[in-house]
Amino acid sequence: MILALAGGVGGARLASGLAQVLAPDALVIAVNTGDDFRHLGLHISPDLDSVMYRLAGLNDPERGWGLAGESWAFMAALERLGGETWFRLGDRDLATHVERTRRIAAGETLSEVTAALARGLAIAHTLAPMSDDPVSTRVRTRDGELAFQDYFVRLACKPAVTGFSFAGAADARPSPALAAALEAPALEAIVICPSNPFVSIAPILAVAAVADAIRRRRVPLVAVSPIIAAEAVKGPAAKMMRELGLEASAAGIARHYRGLADGIVIDQLDGQLAPRIEADGMAVAVAPTLMRSLDEERRLAGVTLDFALRLKRGRR
Amino acid sequence: MILALAGGVGGARLASGLAQVLAPDALVIAVNTGDDFRHLGLHISPDLDSVMYRLAGLNDPERGWGLAGESWAFMAALERLGGETWFRLGDRDLATHVERTRRIAAGETLSEVTAALARGLAIAHTLAPMSDDPVSTRVRTRDGELAFQDYFVRLACKPAVTGFSFAGAADARPSPALAAALEAPALEAIVICPSNPFVSIAPILAVAAVADAIRRRRVPLVAVSPIIAAEAVKGPAAKMMRELGLEASAAGIARHYRGLADGIVIDQLDGQLAPRIEADGMAVAVAPTLMRSLDEERRLAGVTLDFALRLKRGRR
Numbered sequence: 001m002i003l004a005l006a007g008g009v010g011g012a013r014l015a016s017g018l019a020q021v022l023a024p025d026a027l028v029i030a031v032n033t034g035d036d037f038r039h040l041g042l043h044i045s046p047d048l049d050s051v052m053y054r055l056a057g058l059n060d061p062e063r064g065w066g067l068a069g070e071s072w073a074f075m076a077a078l079e080r081l082g083g084e085t086w087f088r089l090g091d092r093d094l095a096t097h098v099e100r101t102r103r104i105a106a107g108e109t110l111s112e113v114t115a116a117l118a119r120g121l122a123i124a125h126t127l128a129p130m131s132d133d134p135v136s137t138r139v140r141t142r143d144g145e146l147a148f149q150d151y152f153v154r155l156a157c158k159p160a161v162t163g164f165s166f167a168g169a170a171d172a173r174p175s176p177a178l179a180a181a182l183e184a185p186a187l188e189a190i191v192i193c194p195s196n197p198f199v200s201i202a203p204i205l206a207v208a209a210v211a212d213a214i215r216r217r218r219v220p221l222v223a224v225s226p227i228i229a230a231e232a233v234k235g236p237a238a239k240m241m242r243e244l245g246l247e248a249s250a251a252g253i254a255r256h257y258r259g260l261a262d263g264i265v266i267d268q269l270d271g272q273l274a275p276r277i278e279a280d281g282m283a284v285a286v287a288p289t290l291m292r293s294l295d296e297e298r299r300l301a302g303v304t305l306d307f308a309l310r311l312k313r314g315r316r
Numbered sequence: 317m318i319l320a321l322a323g324g325v326g327g328a329r330l331a332s333g334l335a336q337v338l339a340p341d342a343l344v345i346a347v348n349t350g351d352d353f354r355h356l357g358l359h360i361s362p363d364l365d366s367v368m369y370r371l372a373g374l375n376d377p378e379r380g381w382g383l384a385g386e387s388w389a390f391m392a393a394l395e396r397l398g399g400e401t402w403f404r405l406g407d408r409d410l411a412t413h414v415e416r417t418r419r420i421a422a423g424e425t426l427s428e429v430t431a432a433l434a435r436g437l438a439i440a441h442t443l444a445p446m447s448d449d450p451v452s453t454r455v456r457t458r459d460g461e462l463a464f465q466d467y468f469v470r471l472a473c474k475p476a477v478t479g480f481s482f483a484g485a486a487d488a489r490p491s492p493a494l495a496a497a498l499e500a501p502a503l504e505a506i507v508i509c510p511s512n513p514f515v516s517i518a519p520i521l522a523v524a525a526v527a528d529a530i531r532r533r534r535v536p537l538v539a540v541s542p543i544i545a546a547e548a549v550k551g552p553a554a555k556m557m558r559e560l561g562l563e564a565s566a567a568g569i570a571r572h573y574r575g576l577a578d579g580i581v582i583d584q585l586d587g588q589l590a591p592r593i594e595a596d597g598m599a600v601a602v603a604p605t606l607m608r609s610l611d612e613e614r615r616l617a618g619v620t621l622d623f624a625l626r627l628k629r630g631r632r
Binding site for chain 1: 357358383386387389390391392393394396397398407408409410411414415417418421432433435436437
């Protein structure tokens with residue numbers, strides 16, 4: 001059994017690849033909820049939705065978020081009423097938020113809601129939030145501290161970041177599915193998907209019991225670099241690394257995960273970085289990591305799993 | 317100044333007629349909220365929306381509810397997620413419910429929200445809920461008591477009714493705009509729109525302070541019959557009258573409002589009922605009451621106002 005930790009678009013794509021090669025009971029995907037927020041009275045879980053829509057084959061690949069073939073009648077009507085429209089919600093996407101909000105108000109946990117929504121979309125693998133308790137990513141910038149969506153959507157990631165915090169993470173418990181996966185005797189490896197390390201993966205690792213369990217683990221942990229040739233495929237990861245004074249490269253990602261990851265998968269364009277990363281004490285696999293199709297997702301998932309199981313054999 | 321009491325489609329149409337002939341500060345439209353309910357976590361006010369959409373010229377005249385040119389992407393997506401779809405919410409209509417729910421959660425009263433939404437739709441006249449306090453219409457039927465929307469939408473008005481109650485009405489206060497209109501020195505007449513007397517008008521009159529103020533009034537009260545030639549133009553009013561053992565006719569409506577209304581406007585097809593209604597002690601105006609266009613709305617509003625002002629002079 002494999003546990004994948006995932007955030008936005010890159011995480012959704014590798015999660016989709018893993019779901020293609022692993023049986024439903026052999027994969028647990030635990031997703032960042034630090035971006036979750038209430039907007040228009042609705043509980044919005046952007047990363048859970050990105051992964052869910054990708055697993056269901058319903059995501060919009062051009063836009064990078066939301067559903068393909070989306071329409072925007074709700075948004076136009078809301079604008080006419082003078083409502084808040086900086087965070088765009090498509091008509092179909094809205095059903096997810098309304099149904100999630102309704103179920104949570106009726107007393108279901110976010111895990112239960114996520115499972116129900118995934119069932120509705122015929123997703124067979126286990127999709128779970130990192131926690132059922134609220135955790136809020138806060139972005140420290142040169143212009144002051146910002147709520148994540150203010151930074152990410154409203155200000156389009158423009159302010160220079162100086163750090164991050166995850167309000168609630170210290171007291172948050174892992175979701176039941178994540179907690180069970182971390183302790184499962186059948187667990188063979190943990191995969192950190194190519195998601196933003198600061199705002200997609202760090203919130204998951206900030207949940208105290210998750211960090212503890214990962215430290216005590218007896219299986220390899222493998223990260224896939226979200227940085228290819230010094231740039232993020234999508235999103236502000238490389239920009240953040242530069243602003244934080246880190247090397248915006250796969251080597252910088254390896255350095256970031258040092259002490260946590262046993263190995264890292266880096267892109268074929270970054271092969272020259274492998275000796276330096278290995279010299280730093282981390283195993284490296286070099287592969288095409290850009291995922292533009294189901295095939296490319298599946299291939300990267302295969303490479304990542306082979307690499308992790310090779311490290312597992314090495315550990316014994 | 318005129319105070320109009322209104323419910324669904326017929327109420328929306330006469331309110332629109334009154335708004336065509338009266339200045340913005342000369343008309344207060346107080347709308348039934350006994351149908352209001354929470355659905356999918358949203359605060360839905362069907363009658364307020366029917367009147368608001370008609371006043372804004374955005375209503376769907378074929379369907380009789382919701383917005384013209386509506387799309388249903390949200391509903392289809394919700395169905396796929398296994399959500400509740402018996403109460404249909406269009407993509408544009410949804411913006412109204414989401415914005416209303418958000419504002420109420422933020423502490424605004426239903427009156428404040430209604431005013432803000434109406435402003436957003438460029439409605440100049442005063443549109444107000446009957447009360448900012450919750451009132452719930454309950455329908456007693458031979459199959460037991462039902463919540464209004466269960467009876468009206470889910471069961472399509474099929475159960476035979478035996479009576480009605482309005483939970484919360486005894487303790488509900490009139491909305492500020494309705495309370496002010498009832499006591500305004502400038503008030504010249506009260507108009508009961510051609511809305512269902514049992515489930516659109518009765519809830520308004522069930523608000524204790526409204527009933528009191530109407531009893532103490534010094535201006536005429538005129539009702540417009542929602543029944544033409546023994547049938548309701550739309551909705552279950554005539555069916556309800558038959559089930560309750562009442563005469564399903566304009567004369568039955570006059571009998572229902574006896575002791576409350578000073579006069580009634582009945583349709584030209586029902587002119588033969590006038591002597592009987594007048595013998596019962598109520599003034600009658602006979603006019604075309606079917607409203608299929610802005611012109612017909614305006615004409616009936618004119619007839620109704622002329623009639624009311626004639627009664628006012630007679631009262632002096």
